Structure formats: structure tokens, C-alpha cells
Amino acid sequence: MSELTLDKPRSPRRPAARRSNGELYSWLFMRISGVALLVLVLGHLFIMNILDGGVHRINFGFVAGRWASPFWQFWDLAMLWLAQIHGGNGLRTVINDYARKDATRFWLKVLLYVSMVLIIALGTYVIFTFDPNITD
Amino acid sequence: MTATAEVSTGSRGAQPPVPDGAITLTLKVRRFNPEVDDEPRWDSFEIPALPTDRVLNLLHYVKWYLDGTLTFRRSCAHGICGSDAMRINGVNRLACKVLVKDLLAGGGKQTTITIEPIKGLPVHKDLLVDMEPFFEAFRAVKPYLITYGNEPTRERVQSVADRERFDDTTKCILCACCTTSCPVYWTEGSYFGPAAIVNAHRFIFDSRDEGAEERLDILNDIDGVWRCRTTFNCTDACPRGIQVTKAIQEVKRALLFKRV
Numbered sequence: 001m002s003e004l005t006l007d008k009p010r011s012p013r014r015p016a017a018r019r020s021n022g023e024l025y026s027w028l029f030m031r032i033s034g035v036a037l038l039v040l041v042l043g044h045l046f047i048m049n050i051l052d053g054g055v056h057r058i059n060f061g062f063v064a065g066r067w068a069s070p071f072w073q074f075w076d077l078a079m080l081w082l083a084q085i086h087g088g089n090g091l092r093t094v095i096n097d098y099a100r101k102d103a104t105r106f107w108l109k110v111l112l113y114v115s116m117v118l119i120i121a122l123g124t125y126v127i128f129t130f131d132p133n134i135t136d
Numbered sequence: 137m138t139a140t141a142e143v144s145t146g147s148r149g150a151q152p153p154v155p156d157g158a159i160t161l162t163l164k165v166r167r168f169n170p171e172v173d174d175e176p177r178w179d180s181f182e183i184p185a186l187p188t189d190r191v192l193n194l195l196h197y198v199k200w201y202l203d204g205t206l207t208f209r210r211s212c213a214h215g216i217c218g219s220d221a222m223r224i225n226g227v228n229r230l231a232c233k234v235l236v237k238d239l240l241a242g243g244g245k246q247t248t249i250t251i252e253p254i255k256g257l258p259v260h261k262d263l264l265v266d267m268e269p270f271f272e273a274f275r276a277v278k279p280y281l282i283t284y285g286n287e288p289t290r291e292r293v294q295s296v297a298d299r300e301r302f303d304d305t306t307k308c309i310l311c312a313c314c315t316t317s318c319p320v321y322w323t324e325g326s327y328f329g330p331a332a333i334v335n336a337h338r339f340i341f342d343s344r345d346e347g348a349e350e351r352l353d354i355l356n357d358i359d360g361v362w363r364c365r366t367t368f369n370c371t372d373a374c375p376r377g378i379q380v381t382k383a384i385q386e387v388k389r390a391l392l393f394k395r396v
């Protein structure tokens with residue numbers, strides 16, 4: 001592939017600055033959520049995989065026990081939302097940087113946003129409606 | 137593919153005598169002639185060179201004695217005008233500032249030096265690229281003194297400490313080494329690019345200037361500083377040793393804390 005055929009015309013007519021802080025906030029969010037996720041995820045991994053018995057003690061009862069406490073509900077909820085939005089925003093910038101055609105960019109973003117909304121909705125639903133007394 | 141018999145000869149006729157201590161090296165040049173080629177191609181030249189020669193001398197040698205059609209920009213030949221930025225062995229450098237001795241292959245092996253046009257700007261011919269998109273981004277950040285109110289009767293005084301804040305970014309020669317080494321710019325031509333941000337920085341942090349807010353607004357936008365991924369390619373490429381990424385971070389900080 002040659003650099004001669006640039007899909008994006010350089011020297012675009014630049015639109016006037018929009019005076020919005022959107023990009024600033026998104027940048028800031030990435031930094032803050034990144035630090036928060038470091039604590040949340042490492043803590044999660046430690047509890048799940050290392051603390052007494054590690055992964056072998058995880059079963060339905062264990063999850064039910066944890067989610068009986070609002071603290072762990074909140075922890076998992078925060079982890080879910082932050083990871084989804086942090087990762088989604090990261091992917092958004094990757095798509096912005098690397099998608100060559102406007103159509104590709106559009107559809108990749110649609111896919112991204114739909115998957116984000118689905119996973120967040122499903123995860124949140126499970127955390128809040130989890131029923132420890134479920135019978136089959 | 138070596139260019140030998142079929143190429144036109146250089147613009148200065150017969151080759152000069154080979155100086156003592158010269159080594160023969162291969163210069164591989166990425167070439168493109170819009171009137172003939174559909175795709176860029178590689179041309180190789182065997183050139184006698186002294187270790188103290190600059191890469192620019194090699195290009196001169198080709199143009200003057202081997203193939204007069206080789207096209208590139210250069211003016212001062214001393215790292216001041218910023219016109220001969222190119223990719224030398226894969227990194228952006230000024231051809232007039234890179235010495236052959238720093239590119240020699242060790243262990244008596246044959247040295248090959250590859251030369252390509254800078255990346256991310258449309259190629260006109262050979263190493264000549266269209267610089268207009270680069271300068272458009274430069275102009276867009278208003279790189280000139282903006283003041284309001286009455287002019288002072290005498291000079292606009294500035295303390296040494298105030299001057300120090302933007303000293304680094306006054307050194308830019310607009311060579312485009314930085315912007316065309318930026319991976320974000322390669323894929324997204326609407327990104328302002330490091331050079332434009334460096335030149336905005338030069339005025340934003342100038343105590344005599346009053347246009348900081350306008351420029352910060354411009355760089356706060358989608359194609360502004362927040363696109364930078366802090367990969368430091370630009371800092372590595374700058375032939376003037378400007379701390380480009382640091383300057384970009386300072387602009388981000390000014391935006392973040394609303395304080396210049």
C-alpha cells in the first residue's frame with residue numbers, strides 16, 4: 001500500500017472550534033477510571049483467585065453470599081460500569097484513529113455502543129435481581 | 137533493482153575523483169514520478185562517501201553525477217531552514233544533520249542507507265511532499281502575537297523567568313519531522329499534529345500575548361491535544377531537540393486547570 005493514496009484528504013477545511021469540553025472530560029475520565037479500575041480489578045482478582053482457597057471455592061453459594069452485601073454489589077457494579085465505559089471509550093479512540101472509511105467507522109461504533117449497552121444492562125440486571133433462593 | 141544504464145546522468149556531468157578514505161555504500165531511495173509511475177518504487181545507487189559526509193551530500197552526489205531527476209528539497213544545508221526532512225533508515229531526520237559515520241554497518245559489511253519521503257503527507261515527486269496540510273494546521277492555531285487594548289508606548293517588557301517558560305518551543309523550524317512521525321497523524325490527517333501544538337505553546341505561554349484562550353479553545357477540540365497518545369515519536373524526531381511531548385502535556389495541563 002502506498003502513502004500516495006491517502007483516503008483522508010489532508011488539509012481539511014477546519015470547522016471552527018466548538019468550545020466544548022467533551023474531549024477533555026473523556027481524557028480525564030480515562031485517567032480517573034483507570035486508577036479506580038486498578039484497585040477494583042486487582043482487589044477482585046485477589047479475592048477470587050488467591051484469598052483462602054482461591055478459585056476452587058467459588059460456586060453458586062459463594063456468589064450468593066457475596067451479593068447479599070450491598071458493598072460487594074456496589075463493588076461489582078462499579079467494576080462493570082467503569083470497565084465497560086473505560087474500555088469502550090478506549091476502543092472509540094482506536095476506531096477514530098484507525099478506521100479509514102466513514103462507513104466502517106460508523107458501523108464499528110454502532111457495534112461498540114450496542115455491545116456496551118447490552119453488557120452493562122445485562123450485568124446490572126443480574127447484580128440487582130440476583131435471587132439466591134433460585135430453584136430449578 | 138539498481139539504476140545504472142538506463143538512468144539519465146546527473147546535472148553536473150562526470151563524477152569527481154574519489155577522495156582518500158572513501159567507502160562505497162548503497163543508497164536506497166524511495167522514488168515516485170507522478171508522470172510515469174503508478175506506485176512508488178525503490179532505486180539504489182552505489183556512492184563513494186566519506187564518514188564525515190552528511191546524508192545530504194549523498195543525495196547531492198546522486199543528483200549531480202548519477203541521476204539528475206532525483207527530486208528533494210534543501211536550502212541551507214545547516215539544519216536551519218527545515219526543508220530537508222525525510223525518513224532516513226526509517227526515522228525522521230534532516231538529511232543535512234545526519235552523518236554517514238553514524239549509519240555505517242559494523243563488521244566491514246556493506247552499508248545500505250534507505251531514504252523515504254516523510255510519511256502522512258501526499259507525495260508530489262520522489263522525496264518532495266505537499267507541505268500545505270502541515271502549514272494549514274500551523275496557521276489554524278494563530279501563531280502570531282495577539283493583543284488587545286492600547287499599545288504600550290515602549291517595548292513589551294518580559295522577565296527572564298517569563299521568557300523561560302516558552303523558550304524551548306521558540307526553536308521550531310517547521311521541518312515537519314515531528315508531525316510526520318506521529319502515528320495519530322498518519323491515520324488521521326485532521327489531527328493538528330505536534331508541530332502546530334508546539335507553535336501554539338510558544339504563544340500560549342508568552343506573557344506578552346493575550347490570545348491564549350482562543351488557542352486553547354482550538355486545541356481543546358476533537359482534533360486537538362487530547363488526540364495525543366504520548367508515544368514520544370515527535371520528541372525523538374525533532375532535530376532541534378525540542379521537548380515536543382512535554383510541550384503538549386503543558387497545553388493539556390493549561391486546559392485541565394484553566395490556568396496558563
Ligand code: SF4
Pocket residue numbers: 317318319320321329330363364365366367368369370371380381384
Ligand atoms: S507524543 Fe503525541 S503528538 Fe507526539 S508522536 Fe506521540 S501521539 Fe503524536
Ligand code: SF4
Pocket residue numbers: 218307308309310311312313314315330331334373374375376377378380
Ligand atoms: S517541533 Fe521540531 S520536529 Fe517539529 S516542526 Fe518544529 S523543529 Fe521540526
Ligand code: FES
Pocket residue numbers: 209210211212213214215216217218219220230231232233
Ligand atoms: S537543508 Fe536546511 S535544514 Fe537541512
